[in-house]
Amino acid sequence: MAILEKITKHKHLLFDLIIAILVVLIIILLDLFITSFSSNPAEEKNVQDKQAADSQINNRLVRIEPGQRAFLPILNFHHISQASVKADSITRSFFIEPEKFEAIVKSLIAEGYRSVFVSEAVDYLNKREMPTDKIMAITFDDGNEDFYTNAWPILQKYKVKSSVYIMTGVGGSKYLSKDQVVGLDKSGLVEIGSHTIFHPYLTKVSVDRQFKELKDSKEFLERLLNKPVAILCYPFGLYNKTIEAMAQEIGYKAALTFDKDAWQNPDNLYELKRISIYPSLDIIKFLHKIKNP
Numbered sequence: 584m585a586i587l588e589k590i591t592k593h594k595h596l597l598f599d600l601i602i603a604i605l606v607v608l609i610i611i612l613l614d615l616f617i618t619s620f621s622s623n624p625a626e627e628k629n630v631q632d633k634q635a636a637d638s639q640i641n642n643r644l645v646r647i648e649p650g651q652r653a654f655l656p657i658l659n660f661h662h663i664s665q666a667s668v669k670a671d672s673i674t675r676s677f678f679i680e681p682e683k684f685e686a687i688v689k690s691l692i693a694e695g696y697r698s699v700f701v702s703e704a705v706d707y708l709n710k711r712e713m714p715t716d717k718i719m720a721i722t723f724d725d726g727n728e729d730f731y732t733n734a735w736p737i738l739q740k741y742k743v744k745s746s747v748y749i750m751t752g753v754g755g756s757k758y759l760s761k762d763q764v765v766g767l768d769k770s771g772l773v774e775i776g777s778h779t780i781f782h783p784y785l786t787k788v789s790v791d792r793q794f795k796e797l798k799d800s801k802e803f804l805e806r807l808l809n810k811p812v813a814i815l816c817y818p819f820g821l822y823n824k825t826i827e828a829m830a831q832e833i834g835y836k837a838a839l840t841f842d843k844d845a846w847q848n849p850d851n852l853y854e855l856k857r858i859s860i861y862p863s864l865d866i867i868k869f870l871h872k873i874k875n876p
């Protein structure tokens with residue numbers, strides 16, 4: 584009787600074990616089934632490829648030798664919108680229509696350019712090491728509202744990073760709201776920098792005013808975003824040696840001006856050159872020309 588009981592017990596154990604294995608198998612299969620529906624494998628592969636490519640890029644850096652300059656285009660836009668029919672030719676030069684802007688973004692990507700924030704560009708220059716792929720930075724001045732309505736959807740569509748320079752004392756419906764600025768910063772695709780408080784001709788105002796414009800705007804943005812703000816954009820691109828030294832003393836890592844050039848001097852990060860984009864400029868042709876003079 585006892586032997587029979589033992590055999591029956593063993594049979595029960597074996598049966599339980601088989602059931603347990605089956606349950607585990609079903610759970611694994613269900614998990615695989617759910618995963619295959621919840622993510623797109625092709626998309627996932629693209630992300631992995633991109634991450635692998637990124638890490639390779641980061642591993643390949645070329646030293647900027649003393650006295651050498653680095654080719655690092657920093658493009659500048661003001662308005663992404665259609666200019667008013669009444670606008671004069673100078674005003675028109677600050678307006679790029681959204682379709683044209685999208686075409687510019689697409690052509691830069693097709694040329695193999697990778698977008699970086701200005702602060703990332705500055706880090707490369709600071710370390711005197713440039714990545715071997717083509718990098719560029721896209722900047723927008725004045726924090727115009729049309730950045731949000733017209734440029735931002737295109738930048739998101741192509742996952743292009745940009746740097747936006749805000750005047751902290753100027754507001755109203757034509758400009759980005761504080762909430763929009765915070766949201767853009769949180770997106771991870773936009774870096775916010777200072778464009779002073781009131782956009783004065785810095786070289787024409789007192790040293791006290793210069794100091795206030797540089798320092799207070801930085802502090803305002805740092806409070807708003809709860810993070811350091813490292814880049815200054817000179818209003819009208821105007822600066823002098825006193826303003827450069829002041830920007831450094833206040834804690835800016837770099838500052839931007841205008842120049843039709845993309846060869847950056849790593850020895851002076853307070854005179855970074857930016858190319859103004861106007862409607863008739865063929866930026867790809869222009870970059871080819873200045874890269875290979």
Ligand SMILES: [Zn+2]
Nearest residue numbers: 724725818819
């Ligand atoms: Zn400006």
